[in-house]
Amino acid sequence: MTVEETAADAALFARLRSAWRMHDPVPAGLADRMVAAVAVEDLGREYALLTLVEQEGPIAVRGETDTATLQFSDGSTGVVVHVTTTEAHLRRIDGWVDGAVLVVRLTQQDREWTAELANPGRFAFDAVPTGLSALRLVLRGADGEPTEFRTPMFEV
Numbered sequence: 001m002t003v004e005e006t007a008a009d010a011a012l013f014a015r016l017r018s019a020w021r022m023h024d025p026v027p028a029g030l031a032d033r034m035v036a037a038v039a040v041e042d043l044g045r046e047y048a049l050l051t052l053v054e055q056e057g058p059i060a061v062r063g064e065t066d067t068a069t070l071q072f073s074d075g076s077t078g079v080v081v082h083v084t085t086t087e088a089h090l091r092r093i094d095g096w097v098d099g100a101v102l103v104v105r106l107t108q109q110d111r112e113w114t115a116e117l118a119n120p121g122r123f124a125f126d127a128v129p130t131g132l133s134a135l136r137l138v139l140r141g142a143d144g145e146p147t148e149f150r151t152p153m154f155e156v
Contacts, residue, residue, distance in 0.1 A: 072151045077139060079149070083156050086127065091156040093125040093133075099149075100140035108133050130156055 001009075066085035071078065081095045093106065095115075104115040104123040108131045115123035132153045141147040 070154060072135075074149060077137075077149050079135065079137065079151065081135070081151075081154075088127070090126075091128040091130060093128055093156065095123045095135070097121045097123070097137060097139070097149075099137075101137055102140060102146060103138040105136045106133055107136060128156060 068083045070081045070083070072081070073079070076099075078098045079095060080097075081093055084092050084094075086092055095104065097104070098121060101117065101121055101123070104117065106113045106115070106125050106128065108129070113125055113128070115125055117123055133156050134153050135149075135151040137149040138146050139149060
């Protein structure tokens, strides 16, 4: 491209820009709203990470009664888990989630169980050995796409 062609292109783009500004101006505050939208896009995951960072070590759920109720949230999804001891000294984990859950998995080191989903948002795991555990849930997001929710490690 020659200098003249570059100058002609720049002049053409300036006229186009002027025409668009006159006939279809940028809405007031659009840039600020877009910055805010991008900033909050992943706020739920960031909140979960901040909650995880504030926590000191694993969450202990064993006690004299051998039952515990735990609650996890990332700001948009909430999970409640109730842990009890079975007669065989294993654990039963009952849980409820307030989203459109597709899959719930419980992990312990290299082992993983998938829950049978009952009523909407309800899941359970039977005969879980004691140890550090975490839940991984796949939910249907507001846009219909699958999203993942992970709890911090907790001891059962």
